[in-house]
Every structure is written in C-alpha cells, then in structure tokens.
Amino acid sequence: MSKLEALDKEVTSLAKKYHHGDKHRAFLHWFMKAYFSPLTDAQILKEYMSDAKNDKTIDGWYIDSQSEIIYVLQSKYSLNLNYPGKISSGDLAWVLTVNSYLNSGDAKAEAYKTATPKVQNFLDLAFKELESNTDFKLRFIHVTNRFMNEHVVSEAMKSSGLESFGNRTLDVYDDRRVLDRYQKYLVGVKGPPIKEYVRISSDRKLDYKTSLDLNGKKVELRATVASVFGQELVRLFKEHKGNLFHRNIRGFLGETEPNKDIEDSAKHNAEVFWFLNNGITILGERMIYEEEPQTGRFGFQIEEPQIINGLQTTRALSKVPDNKVQVLATFIDVRDLPYASQRSDLINQIITARNNQNPIDPADLISNDLVQVRLEREFEVYGYFYQRKKGAWEELDMNARRYYVNGKIDKVDLGKLLIALVEDPSETRKGKTIFRDHYRKMFPEDIPIHDALLPIELFYFVVEDARNRKNEVDRYARYHVFRILHDKLVDALKTEKLDRRKAADKFHSEEGFWEVAAPIRQCAKSLFKLARLHFATVKKEEKMTLEKKKRKIVTAGDVYKTKGRTKQMLDLFESVSFKQEKSRFEERLNDVISRLGSA
Numbered sequence: 251m252s253k254l255e256a257l258d259k260e261v262t263s264l265a266k267k268y269h270h271g272d273k274h275r276a277f278l279h280w281f282m283k284a285y286f287s288p289l290t291d292a293q294i295l296k297e298y299m300s301d302a303k304n305d306k307t308i309d310g311w312y313i314d315s316q317s318e319i320i321y322v323l324q325s326k327y328s329l330n331l332n333y334p335g336k337i338s339s340g341d342l343a344w345v346l347t348v349n350s351y352l353n354s355g356d357a358k359a360e361a362y363k364t365a366t367p368k369v370q371n372f373l374d375l376a377f378k379e380l381e382s383n384t385d386f387k388l389r390f391i392h393v394t395n396r397f398m399n400e401h402v403v404s405e406a407m408k409s410s411g412l413e414s415f416g417n418r419t420l421d422v423y424d425d426r427r428v429l430d431r432y433q434k435y436l437v438g439v440k441g442p443p444i445k446e447y448v449r450i451s452s453d454r455k456l457d458y459k460t461s462l463d464l465n466g467k468k469v470e471l472r473a474t475v476a477s478v479f480g481q482e483l484v485r486l487f488k489e490h491k492g493n494l495f496h497r498n499i500r501g502f503l504g505e506t507e508p509n510k511d512i513e514d515s516a517k518h519n520a521e522v523f524w525f526l527n528n529g530i531t532i533l534g535e536r537m538i539y540e541e542e543p544q545t546g547r548f549g550f551q552i553e554e555p556q557i558i559n560g561l562q563t564t565r566a567l568s569k570v571p572d573n574k575v576q577v578l579a580t581f582i583d584v585r586d587l588p589y590a591s592q593r594s595d596l597i598n599q600i601i602t603a604r605n606n607q608n609p610i611d612p613a614d615l616i617s618n619d620l621v622q623v624r625l626e627r628e629f630e631v632y633g634y635f636y637q638r639k640k641g642a643w644e645e646l647d648m649n650a651r652r653y654y655v656n657g658k659i660d661k662v663d664l665g666k667l668l669i670a671l672v673e674d675p676s677e678t679r680k681g682k683t684i685f686r687d688h689y690r691k692m693f694p695e696d697i698p699i700h701d702a703l704l705p706i707e708l709f710y711f712v713v714e715d716a717r718n719r720k721n722e723v724d725r726y727a728r729y730h731v732f733r734i735l736h737d738k739l740v741d742a743l744k745t746e747k748l749d750r751r752k753a754a755d756k757f758h759s760e761e762g763f764w765e766v767a768a769p770i771r772q773c774a775k776s777l778f779k780l781a782r783l784h785f786a787t788v789k790k791e792e793k794m795t796l797e798k799k800k801r802k803i804v805t806a807g808d809v810y811k812t813k814g815r816t817k818q819m820l821d822l823f824e825s826v827s828f829k830q831e832k833s834r835f836e837e838r839l840n841d842v843i844s845r846l847g848s849a
Contacts, residue, residue, distance in 0.1 A: 254331055254395070254425075257432045261327070267631065268295060275302065278309050278325035281393045281423070284431050286312050286321075287440035287493060288646065290630055290653040301366045306351065307344035311372045313379065316491065319387045320376050322348055326394040337398040337424060342406035345390045345420055349410055352376055352388060388418040398424035437594055438623040439556070441493035446486065448532070449549040450476040451576050453541055464593065469586040471596075474539070474550075477524065480516060480575035483564045486555075492645060494564070497533065497556040499601055499610075499617040501641030502565045512566035520574040529578030530560025531604045533597065537583040550581055558597075559604035580604075594620060612686035613662050614640060621693045622661065628699040632758055634659045659706060666729070667705040668692040671736060675729035679811045700754035707757035708736055711767070711774045726806040727781035730816045734777055734823070735770075738835075742843045753846045762846075769841040776835040780828060784819045785809060 251259075257280075258273075265276035268291065282294050289298070289312075299310045310323040324344050328334035350357040351373060358377055362370055379386045390412075403422050412418045423431065434440070455476040462469050486494060495501075503509060515523050534552040541548045557564055560577075567573055582600065587593040602615050616622060622638040629636035633656040637643050643651075643658045665685060666678040672691045677684055684692065712732045743753055756762030788809055809815060822828055 253429050253432060257395075257429065258331060264291075272302075273329065274325065274327045275299070275309075277327035277395070278323060278393065281325065281428070281431070282310055282312070282323070284435040284440055285391075285442060287496070288650055290650070292633075292653040292655075293650070300369055304364055304366050304369070306361045306365050306369055306373075307347050308369055308372065311376070313375060317489065318383065318385050319389055320352075320379060321389050321391060322376075323391045323393065325392075326396065328395050331395075334394075334396045334425060337392075337394060337396050337402055337422065339402055339405050339409065341394075342392055342402065342410070342420070342422070345392070345406060345412065346410040348390070349388075349412060349418065352380055384417075386417070388415075390418075390420045391423065392420070393423040393428065395425050395428055397426070398422055434554075436623065437497075437620065438618060438626070439496040439554075441490075441496065443553075444490055444493060444555055445551070445553050446490075446555050447540070447549055447551050448478065448486070448555065448581075449482050449547065450478050450579070451548075452477070453543065453548050455539075462587075462596075464588060464596075467588065469588070471587070472537070472583040474537075474581045474583075476579055476581070477576045478530070478579040480523070480567050480573040480577055481571070483530070483560075483577065484568050484571050484573070486557075487564050487568050494555065494557050495561045497558045497597070497601060497618060498561045499605055499614050499639060500561065501639050501643075501645045503562060503641050504644070506562075509562050509566045512563055513569050516567055516570040516573040516575050523575035524578055527563060527577060528559075529580065530563055531558050531580045531582060531600070532556065532560075533558045533582045533584060533600070536585040537581055552581070558601045594618075611682040612684075612689075613665070613682040616685055616689055616693075617661075619689075619693070621695055621697060625693075625697075625699065625702060629659060629702075630654070632656065632699075632703060636664075637661060664702060664706065665692050667709055667732065668702070670729045670733050671705065674813045675733050675816055676811050676813050678729045698751070700751040703758060704750060704754040705732075705736060707754065707763075708732065708739065708770070711735075711771050714771070721778075721782070722806045723782050723785045724778050726810040727778070727785070727815075730810060730819055731774065731777040731781055733816050734780075734819060735774060738773075738839060739842070742839055743846070746843055746847060748843065748847055756846055765845050766842050769838040769845070772838045773835055773842065776831050776838070779831055780819055780823055783828060784815070784822050787822065788818075 261273050261276045261280055264279050265271050265273045268279065269275045279291070279294055279299065282289060282298060283291070286298075294310075298312050300308055307324060308322055309325055310321075312321040312323075313319075314321070326337075326341060351361045352358065355377075358373055362373060365373065376388075380388065403420060407413050407420055410420070412420055455474050457472070457474050459470050459472040462471055512527065515526050519526065532552065533556045534550075535554040536552070538551045539549075540551060560579075563577065567575070567577075584593070584597065587596065598618050601618065605614070617639045622636075626636045626638050633654060635643055635646070635651070635654040635658045637658055637660045662682055662685075665682075669677045669684045669688055669692050673688060677688070680687075709732050712728050712735065739753075740750065743750055757766060785806055788804070792804055823832055
C-alpha cells in the first residue's frame with residue numbers, strides 16, 4: 251500500500267465515523283489533527299470546523315493565543331488518487347474573500363448576516379484579536395492532495411492583497427507536503443512546522459559525519475557538537491512549548507531530584523553548569539550552519555527541530571529565564587535518511603541511548619515505537635488518552651483533558667493486561683521490566699485496537715469487584731481471574747462466531763456497557779470464589795507438608811506471584827467441588843454472549 255493509499259484509508263475511516271462518508275471534510279479533519287497539537291477529534295468537530303453550509307469559504311480555523319497566530323483553513327480533496335489534478339490560482343481565490351472579512355468591518359458585517367453561528371463566533375474572535383493586538387499574525391492554509399506549481403502561491407499573495415500586510419501569509423499544502431506531514435503524523439510528530447535559528451555560544455564546534463547503508467542506499471548522518479546558551483533553550487520552549495518534544499520518550503517529570511538540581515545549578519553555579527549537565531540533543535530534518543564573525547553571531551538554521559534529549563533540562567531552565575548558563579549540545583541532521591522503518595529504528599536508537607540523566611525504565615524506551623504511536627491515535631477515537639509517554643497526561647491542560655471522556659489509559663497498565671494474556675498473570679508482578687523482556691509478545695506490530703480495548707473494558711469489572719471487598723486473595727488473584735474471564739469470553743465468542751471487534755465496541759459503548767454489566771460482573775464474582783477456593787486448597791496442602799519442609803505458611807501474595815496458578819485454578823474450575831458455581835458461571839456467560847450477539 252502506497253503512502254497516498256494509507257492516508258486515504260485514514261481519511262475514509264474518519265469520514266465513516268464522523269462525516270457521513272464525506273471524505274472532503276474528513277481530509278481537513280485529519281489535517282487539523284496532524285497540524286494542531288494536541289487537538290482531539292471532539293475538539294475539532296465542536297470548536298474548529300464549520301458546518302459545511304454557509305461557511306463563507308472558511309472550512310476550519312484555530313486561534314493560537316500563545317503564539318499569537320490565527321489560522322484559517324480551506325481544503326480540497328481529490329477522490330481520484332491516481333490523477334488528483336493540480337492547484338490553480340482560482341482555487342486560492344477564497345483567501346481574498348476571507349481576508350476582506352478580517353480587514354473591513356463592513357465586509358465582516360455583510361458576511362455575518364448569513365454565516366453559521368460557529369463561523370460568526372470565529373469572525374468575532376479573530377476580528378477582535380487583529381484589531382486590538384497588532385502582534386497577532388494571520389495565516390491562511392490551503393490543504394489538498396493535488397500537486398502545485400510554485401508560482402501559484404506568489405500569484406495568490408498578490409491577487410489577495412496579502413503582500414501589503416507584514417503579518418498575513420498564505421501556506422499551501424500540496425500532495426508532497428501533505429504526505430510529508432502524514433509521515434510525521436505516523437511517528438507521533440504533530441504541530442505546525444518549525445523553522446528556527448538556534449544560536450550557539452561561539453564558532454568553536456566539532457563536526458562529524460558517517461555513511462550508512464539504508465535499504466541499499468548510501469546516506470550520510472551528520473552531527474555537530476557545540477555549546478548553546480541556556481536562554482536560547484528558554485526562548486525555544488516559550489515559543490514552541492510541547493511541539494519541541496514530540497520525539498522525546500517522556501513528558502516533563504516535574505520536581506524530581508535531578509530536575510531540582512538542574513534548576514539549582516542554573517541559579518547558583520552557572521559557571522560550572524556545562525560540566526554538571528549531560529547536555530541536550532537536537533535532531534533536525536535539515537541544518538545549515540551560519541556565522542557572522544563581525545557580530546559574534548553563530549548558529550544553525552534548523553527545519554523541524556526536536557529536542558530528543560534534554561526535555562528535563564530545558565523545562566528546568568525555563569524556571570530560571572534569566573539564567574547565564576551554557577549547555578553542551580549535539581545537533582544531529584537526518585535530512586538524508588529516507589522515510590522507512592530503518593529510519594525510525596535508527597532515530598529511536600539515538601533517542602534511547604541519549605536519555606539517561608533522570609532514571610529511565612524499560613517502558614520509557616519504547617514510547618516512540620510505531621505501535622505505541624498508533625495505539626495513541628486509535629484509543630482517542632474511543633475517548634481515551636493513551637499515555638505512551640510518562641508525564642504526558644499531566645502536560646495537558648484541563649480544557650484538553652475534558653475531551654477524553656473516558657480518561658487515561660497508561661501504557662504500563664495495558665502492558666500488564668497483555669502480558670497476563672500472552673504469558674502468565676504472575677508476570678505482572680515484575681512491573682516495567684516486562685517491557686524489556688516481552689515487549690513484542692505484548693505489542694506485536696499488527697495488534698488491532700480491539701485486542702487492546704477488550705481487555706481494558708473487561709478488567710474494569712474484575713477490578714471493580716475486587717475493590718469492593720478487602721479480601722487479600724481477591725487483590726492478588728485479580729490478574730488470574732482476568733485471564734480466565736477473558737479466555738472464556740473469547741472462546742465463547744469464537745464458538746458463536748461473533749466478531750471480537752464488535753464485542754469490544756459494545757463493551758465500550760454506554761448502552762452496551764449497561765446491557766452486559768450485570769451478567770459479566772456475576773461471572774467475575776464466580777471466578778473470585780474460585781480463587782478463594784484455590785487459595786484454601788493451597789494452604790491446606792501447605793499445612794500437610796509444613797513439618798517435612800520446614801516452610802512458612804504462604805500468603806496470597808506468595809501464591810499468585812508464581813507461575814502455574816491459573817492452570818491450577820482452571821483444573822479446580824472443572825472439579826466436582828466447583829460444579830455448582832461453574833454451572834452459574836456458564837449460565838451468566840451465555841447471557842453475556844446472547845446480549846453481545848444481539849448487537
């Protein structure tokens with residue numbers, strides 16, 4: 251499948267779910283997700299897209315108050331992927347129209363008469379900002395999957411009158427730039443494109459390059475080591491916030507001891523900060539060194555800079571904005587690396603190797619794995635924020651959080667559920683090391699979203715039932731109970747030839763949840779009875795051998811941290827002593843299957 255076809259598949263999915271099959275609107279929806287971070291589907295639909303009719307040629311908008319930029323968007327999507335056509339000057343005529351609305355009170359008032367309420371609200375906000383704040387910039391974006399000749403943009407700038415404004419620009423995303431944005435979107439890099447000049451402290455620098463063989467093609471990887479001003483890092487963070495750190499493996503960890511030490515050193519030991527800090531690494535799609543010896547200005551023009559190591563340093567220094575420190579910096583230029591799995595693997599290797607000042611656990615190291623990035627996108631559709639990076643949830647403001655109506659799912663919590671299914675529930679006691687020892691077993695490259703969603707929805711009933719009682723066995727046996735419940739349910743779905751994806755969706759939906767809640771909760775209760783019977787059996791056997799082996803009587807924690815307990819519980823499930831409760835369990839499970847089948 252080509253990248254264009256893969257993008258079309260994503261657009262088609264959005265069209266079916268949110269736009270009644272309209273791929274034109276779905277295309278803009280996708281672009282806004284990829285361009286504006288961290289907007290959710292719900293935010294885009296509710297606040298930033300027009301209602302199609304009477305939109306006054308304004309398809310979408312976004313006001314970035316921090317950066318003082320107003321974005322106005324229009325999109326055109328060609329359904330013919332083989333021959334999408336090209337952009338003409340006429341396609342960009344809408345810019346002249348909308349610019350007049352935001353330049354003249356009379357033109358705005360005329361448009362206002364027949365505009366939809368959402369467009370009216372945007373025109374009010376945008377006009378007010380531009381009128382009261384001369385620093386605000388207006389950026390028109392035309393996005394399409396058609397191709398473009400370079401002269402079209404300059405012609406549109408002239409005809410729309412934008413050239414006479416110093417703070418109004420037109421940016422066109424044609425097929426080439428859209429696919430480039432899609433590539434970044436796939437690896438978790440969102441936000442407007444960044445092009446920055448980063449100053450270094452002097453012309454003293456060390457350059458290095460090496461040749462690599464990727465997909466049979468010789469490519470160069472370049473790097474430069476230099477010192478950067480701490481205040482320069484503060485400026486970059488102030489202007490671009492989290493968009494600088496999409497490729498980092500963690501979010502800001504807050505007031506950790508290392509971060510407090512960084513802040514304290516910047517305040518009190520600026521002259522030795524360079525020696526105390528591990529430094530930062532900035533990765534860029536293209537870097538060009540520039541120097542002006544007569545003015546003492548040295549630095550790099552960088553396209554798409556990403557601080558892949560040094561997030562904690564940058565954030566800590568932002569609390570000391572007038573710092574006088576210098577920081578060791580490595581600049582890595584990946585312009586020659588083709589978009590392929592080897593490129594992503596190599597970049598992730600660099601990121602992993604360079605993050606070690608704050609302690610890193612195995613779960614951090616796979617934060618940028620393509621499977622994790624995909625799950626983050628797909629869970630959003632179900633109203634979940636999937637925290638693939640430690641600290642990412644805390645970085646969201648309250649307005650952004652409220653759109654994740656089902657809250658947060660942590661990568662580590664999901665990993666425990668999956669390891670309980672693919673290995674043994676006792677492995678969950680090993681914590682984050684399971685990401686080092688079993689990562690691909692838990693998260694195969696082709697794991698479908700419903701294979702992650704169903705365990706989460708199912709575990710809710712197990713945890714809820716265990717939480718309601720203070721029985722030690724229930725607490726320690728919950729992953730074993732979950733494994734049995736999951737496997738029994740999946741086997742029953744297969745027997746009845748029911749779709750697991752549809753079952754997961756029904757468990758997730760509000761209506762479906764209440765429909766299956768009572769019988770599935772009763773199934774969990776039956777299995778907790780099984781766990782208590784199993785523990786009593788183990789204790790009895792232990793007492794019989796106590797004198798021979800001089801062994802202490804085990805606790806529930808001791809029992810359920812060892813392998814093989816789930817199999818023992820299943821053997822007991824089939825025994826005469828559990829016959830009556832087994833019958834109840836199967837009756838309730840059949841009820842669940844019946845309700846799922848009625849969807």
